[in-house]
């Protein structure tokens with residue numbers, strides 16, 4: 001039988017303390033202002049206890065729950081993406097050393113910036129966001145080009161996933177095969193997807209069903225004296241995620257979407273969506289899998305020092321496709337087409353996987369409520385009609 005443990009809600013503090021004692025920087029969901037974000041945690045008090053969320057197209061609100069659930073919300077406003085792939089980072093710093101006399105022009109020294117080496121413990125990462133981390137592992141660290149900064153931040157990550165019991169109206173992970181319960185292993189590497197998996201069960205008594213994913217996870221569970229569980233505890237955990245899956249109303253047909261988009265390059269739907277899209281880039285900034293960046297160089301006024309920064313960019317920016325005197329995708333229609341086609345179609349050709357995990361953030365955070373599931377369905381209908 002699986003190694004199942006049961007953790008009282010008070011055990012979350014012991015879990016965080018144990019991870020910190022082992023040298024991890026513990027990162028998880030916490031409330032900042034009017035949103036749940038992903039940030040550093042020091043105790044279980046930092047978790048969004050008793051807080052839920054309401055998400056719809058163009059809408060994100062927190063609400064007070066009538067219970068003490070610690071993970072009674074769908075997903076944080078921002079995923080774990082910035083933990084390993086920050087919105088802005090220094091790639092290198094340069095300094096000009098002046099010469100020491102006539103004939104000595106001086107020289108320029110370059111120092112590479114190295115990310116903090118303290119390993120991260122992700123606490124409370126959702127199934128969709130865990131899949132997004134696996135996608136970034138493939139894109140950024142498992143191809144010919146390897147992103148050294150990403151690899152350094154990812155090294156030694158300890159993962160405490162939390163299965164989702166409260167999907168938002170915007171969620172569609174079930175149709176993408178990415179949730180609400182995470183797969184035990186990464187489909188690409190076959191490695192364990194998490195060290196520990198928690199499912200929060202609220203009735204009849206509030207507890208966490210803990211499943212062990214790795215030996216390191218077992219060692220942590222032993223250290224915090226998580227009590228042995230039984231088969232009915234595992235059943236209770238499965239009931240939570242089965243109910244969450246059944247509540248999802250949005251979906252994408254992953255069996256047809258690749259070919260639908262390949263057949264839709266000239267679809268009239270692009271004019272329709274372009275008439276609504278503001279090209280604000282929100283959808284790409286909240287997306288846990290988007291990874292486009294640009295380079296910005298700065299120097300001081302005296303010209304003595306310079307820095308190269310890598311900054312998140314977006315395919316919705318006009319200048320993102322600027323090349324040889326003009327942008328390749330000069331209008332919003334071309335940019336929306338590029339974004340959704342990459343996410344749902346050409347990403348499969350490029351990386352052998354879908355580029356969308358069904359987290360629904362692009363729907364909630366789009367100021368005009370453009371919905372990727374609605375656009376995909378409309379394109380599908382139009383492709384069938386024109387075939």
Ligand code: SF4
Pocket residue numbers: 283286287288289290343355356357358359360361362363372
């Ligand atoms: S495209 Fe939208 S739903 Fe899919 S992973 Fe990105 S933000 Fe989430």
Ligand code: SF4
Pocket residue numbers: 276277278279280281282283284316362365366367368369370
């Ligand atoms: S789809 Fe929505 S969020 Fe994305 S760029 Fe257009 S208006 Fe902004």
